[in-house]
Amino acid sequence: MNEVLITLFGSISQYWYDKNYMKYFLDKAKGKPVRLKVTSYGGDVAEAVAISNLLAEHGDVTVEFIGFNASAATWMAFGAKRIEMHADGMWLAHKCSVGVDIYGSLNADQLDDKIKELQSSKQSAEAIDLMIAKKYADRSGKTVKDVLSLMKESKWIAADEVKEWGFVDEIIPGINKRAKVTDELTNCFNAMGLPLPVIEEAKPDSTPSMVDQIVAGIKDFFKPKENPITNKIVTTMRKEFISVNQVLNVEGLEENEGKITLTVDQLKAINDAIRSAKDGQTTAENSLKAVVDDLDSLSDQVKAAADNKAKVQVIRNVINKVPGTQTSTKQESTEVNKYADIATDPINHYENE
Known part of the structure; x- marks a missing residue:
């Protein structure tokens, strides 16, 4: 059975790729294996949690990370049955960010209120960080302490290191790789x-x-x-x-x-x-x-x-242009285009991630 292809290329938020977008296409693929291709710098924690649960609820989803992926996009995939990452991809785990708005002149009482507000925001951020760290730890078998240290470094890591941490199941090699003993x-x-x-x-x-x-x-x-x-x-x-x-x-x-x-x-x-x-x-x-x-x-x-793989792709491109030869996966892609009002992500807005 062909995998149904869903793409998530951009910010995870209620204005772009959100839980409703994912639920729509997962419901259409009910009973079928799904491949979710992701390249995202992350976004809204609440939306990512909901999407992760939807992936787990579907049960047969493979997440394929391409390019650079960070923050909520990384652990969002933990609801999938299997996670793959391209060899030339990069991965970033970091602590969450909360919005802070301070403007104008404040008197002593107002400053005291603002300090209390910031302390409350700090406690919320720490709680969210702990939740995220536990997701990483549960997936990888590492300790929460080790994961929090990684998140604090806030650095991009390569695919091989991501696999060593246990965050992905398989590295997808690039072209011109030697054959493996299958x-x-x-x-x-x-x-x-x-x-x-x-x-x-x-x-x-x-x-x-x-x-x-x-x-x-x-x-x-x-x-x-x-x-x-x-x-x-x-x-x-x-x-x-x-x-x-x-x-x-x-x-x-x-x-x-x-x-x-x-x-x-x-x-x-x-x-x-x-x-x-x-x-x-x-x-x-x-x-x-x-x-x-x-x-x-x-x-x-x-x-x-x-090479031979390229020859096959040339032939496939020709066949796909012939009327009436589209596969179910190709037809699914057409359905994605019809949903362009929420599927399109021309500009990534992740400053409030």
Whole structure:
């Protein structure tokens, strides 16, 4: 099922993005997964609390932070089922601000009244700060004291640090990132009984292939290990190398003084597994090339795209221009445009945040 897209690009307040705006679109998406894209410097605490509760009430909302996000916008997302943040985004947690209006000349009695008023405002601000800090602490598992210290610093922090604090679930990488070992790839290797490759940081002109990594892993397995405790021959049944044991169809391998002896049939089994992996890699690479060639043949614009993801986007842009091909998500975006009187945020007013 496609996610319903809702955007919140601007100040959170009763005049811009408020609880009524969010409730309208969440009600329309009832029973469907929602992706709420947010870039906001925050705003009204009361509106943010209400929006957070509405997200929790819907139950299936993913908040995607893009750009810079601060203040009420950050913890507003805690009502969502999942929170993601782009790698190039920034995050700011700080103490709340209250309006102070002092103008003109005041006598002693008036000054005393103003001092009492400011003391009351200070107590209110401290109560709000404590509420916000508890939200951060409940989400992250950190102490309220630690969170209040972070809020007092009032500094922008990068996405990786935000994740370390436990405020988001996942960092969305930028383009040109190395491939990750996905669950699908893990399942394929486990089914074949092969060691899982470890993708390390890329080195210029020296990126090992997947097969090379498998071979390196097997070589490392058979390296002799020193026994610093005794010079006596100690036989140990090694069962922890599950992938190798699966290839050889054994429960474990006997190790003597850090060495393991294999039969010719066992070596043949390992050799066949590596060859199968290499053939599979070659087939996958050829299939991918064939698909890319077919895409490039569609138009020069597709062929000139920077990478495969860009090629797909070029094709998607063309399809979206064809009448009658809009997805439900695209149609939802049209509905958002119809609600432009409250959805538009031409100027961020967050000085009273």
